[in-house]
Amino acid sequence: MAAGSGATTHPTLATGAGREEGEHVKPFTPEKAKEIIMSLQQPAVFCNMVFDWPSQHWNVKHLSEVLHGKQIRFRMGMKNTGTAPQFETTCSYVEATLEEFLTWNCDQPCLSGPFRDYDHSKFWAYADYKYFVSLFEDKTDIFQDVKWSDFGFPGRNGQESTLWIGSLGSHTPCHLDSYGCNLVFQVQGRKRWHLFPPENTPFLYPTRIPYEESSVFSKINVVNPDLKRFPQFRKAQRHVVTLSPGQVLFVPRHWWHYVESIDPVTVSINSWIELEEDHLARVEEAITRMLVCALKTAEDPHNTRAWLNPTEVEETSHEVNCHYLNGAVSAFFDHYRTSKVVEIQALRTNREHTKEEELNVYNYMGQICSQNLTMGAVKQEATSTFGPDLVPVTQRSEEPPSEREGIFESDGKDVVDKDREHFGKSHCAKRQQMQLHSENAAVEQIASNSTVAPPQTFISTDDLLDCLVNPQVTRMVAQLLIQGRSL
Numbered sequence: 020m021a022a023g024s025g026a027t028t029h030p031t032l033a034t035g036a037g038r039e040e041g042e043h044v045k046p047f048t049p050e051k052a053k054e055i056i057m058s059l060q061q062p063a064v065f066c067n068m069v070f071d072w073p074s075q076h077w078n079v080k081h082l083s084e085v086l087h088g089k090q091i092r093f094r095m096g097m098k099n100t101g102t103a104p105q106f107e108t109t110c111s112y113v114e115a116t117l118e119e120f121l122t123w124n125c126d127q128p129c130l131s132g133p134f135r136d137y138d139h140s141k142f143w144a145y146a147d148y149k150y151f152v153s154l155f156e157d158k159t160d161i162f163q164d165v166k167w168s169d170f171g172f173p174g175r176n177g178q179e180s181t182l183w184i185g186s187l188g189s190h191t192p193c194h195l196d197s198y199g200c201n202l203v204f205q206v207q208g209r210k211r212w213h214l215f216p217p218e219n220t221p222f223l224y225p226t227r228i229p230y231e232e233s234s235v236f237s238k239i240n241v242v243n244p245d246l247k248r249f250p251q252f253r254k255a256q257r258h259v260v261t262l263s264p265g266q267v268l269f270v271p272r273h274w275w276h277y278v279e280s281i282d283p284v285t286v287s288i289n290s291w292i293e294l295e296e297d298h299l300a301r302v303e304e305a306i307t308r309m310l311v312c313a314l315k316t317a318e319d320p321h322n323t324r325a326w327l328n329p330t331e332v333e334e335t336s337h338e339v340n341c342h343y344l345n346g347a348v349s350a351f352f353d354h355y356r357t358s359k360v361v362e363i364q365a366l367r368t369n370r371e372h373t374k375e376e377e378l379n380v381y382n383y384m385g386q387i388c389s390q391n392l393t394m395g396a397v398k399q400e401a402t403s404t405f406g407p408d409l410v411p412v413t414q415r416s417e418e419p420p421s422e423r424e425g426i427f428e429s430d431g432k433d434v435v436d437k438d439r440e441h442f443g444k445s446h447c448a449k450r451q452q453m454q455l456h457s458e459n460a461a462v463e464q465i466a467s468n469s470t471v472a473p474p475q476t477f478i479s480t481d482d483l484l485d486c487l488v489n490p491q492v493t494r495m496v497a498q499l500l501i502q503g504r505s506l
């Protein structure tokens with residue numbers, strides 16, 4: 020069901036915010052929405068939050084008028100493939116206008132034009148991952164049509180957003196984003212999201228090839244998995260939701276996702292929200308870039324096409340990668356030197372800290388101490404917010420492939436009551452337990468670490484190698500390699 024229409028039918032279900040646009044009421048104030056986003060560890064769908072956004076009218080027809088004649092790059096993929104994921108490196112690309120896309124997509128045989136080589140019954144087209152700033156460079160007023168300020172991020176609009184326009188079957192292979200969490204507004208058509216929690220990572224066979232900064236891909240085509248090759252995938256906890264126009268999906272940090280268009284035309288808009296944890300993630304990403312570029316270039320100095328995702332402009336030199344790494348490490352220390360020690364000090368002296376401080380400290384603990392801490396107490400509060408306007412995305416039991424279609428067809432609404440209890444128990448309790456046991460020790464550890472001045476000397480290749488080939492690391496790598504071989 021489209022939440023846009025729901026907004027007009029049950030305004031009394033709203034739980035708080037001020038009145039907008041006559042009788043319509045948003046169910047969450049910006050402050051409440053942000054609190055949910057910053058604490059929730061489970062994907063969920065916000066309903067009735069965007070009914071007054073001008074961008075709700077951005078169907079492809081409208082966009083083709085706004086972007087009149089603009090050439091856009093479409094990724095072309097096959098509708099029927101086997102068990103291998105369709106990575107961007109294996110797709111072909113077409114430069115076309117939205118008018119040409121619409122003509123091709125109306126299913127008439129196209130004998131001319133940029134899509135002429137692509138039989139509509141066999142191929143899909145996806146104008147994916149398009150930054151508003153490049154798309155609407157001469158129409159910046161349009162940025163105001165997207166109002167992430169309603170979710171508690173003042174000033175955030177289209178400038179920090181990306182646009183996705185696809186035909187039936189277009190999809191993004193399963194991956195996780197290294198940075199931030201994600202808000203996704205479905206504008207036209209429906210998309211089905213297959214989500215897996217971060218702790219499922221070993222079951223998703225992660226790979227950094229193709230290489231793209233900030234994306235960790237899965238080797239598995241999650242809608243047609245090769246279970247002989249990837250048997251651990253059976254253990255993955257798939258969460259599925261069909262996102263309809265007017266709904267906004269919240270994807271928490273590091274949740275894996277595979278996203279497919281299930282209507283003839285889809286349009287969505289998303290924004291990745293920066294998080295505290297991103298400071299450490301940038302260091303991890305810089306290490307990854309350096310390693311991937313060094314080893315893949317050594318393997319074949321002339322062929323980047325096979326391993327570099329088309330979203331990356333080119334492979335970067337070792338020198339540039341060293342600069343990235345040093346920049347990321349310095350930024351990490353700068354950030355925590357200036358902002359965190361004060362908060363930790365406050366935490367030590369005043370256990371009645373605010374929720375905001377609690378969030379920051381927990382995030383900090385996750386980064387510095389590498390402890391897998393989460394915000395159980397805060398999360399529990401967020402789960403009590405679930406209802407008709409915040410629908411949790413819940414786990415689906417895996418079924419034989421023949422039954423898959425039926426299973427994945429429902430939207431978030433129909434699972435809210437049935438699965439709420441299960442969600443509350445299985446996800447909350449364990450995390451609260453971990454939190455209780457480790458909170459005090461971790462806080463002490465951070466506090467003592469924070470008094471030690473961080474090293475600020477240049478990190479050399481040898482410094483990095485010393486960490487990468489540290490015996491503990493090589494042991495883990497050896498184990499992973501051996502596990503991989505024995506499959």
Ligand SMILES: O=C(O)CCC(=O)C(=O)O
Pocket residue numbers: 147183190191196201203210276278279287289
């Ligand atoms: O909509 C899609 O195809 C993918 C979206 C995505 O990966 C994201 O927003 O992180």
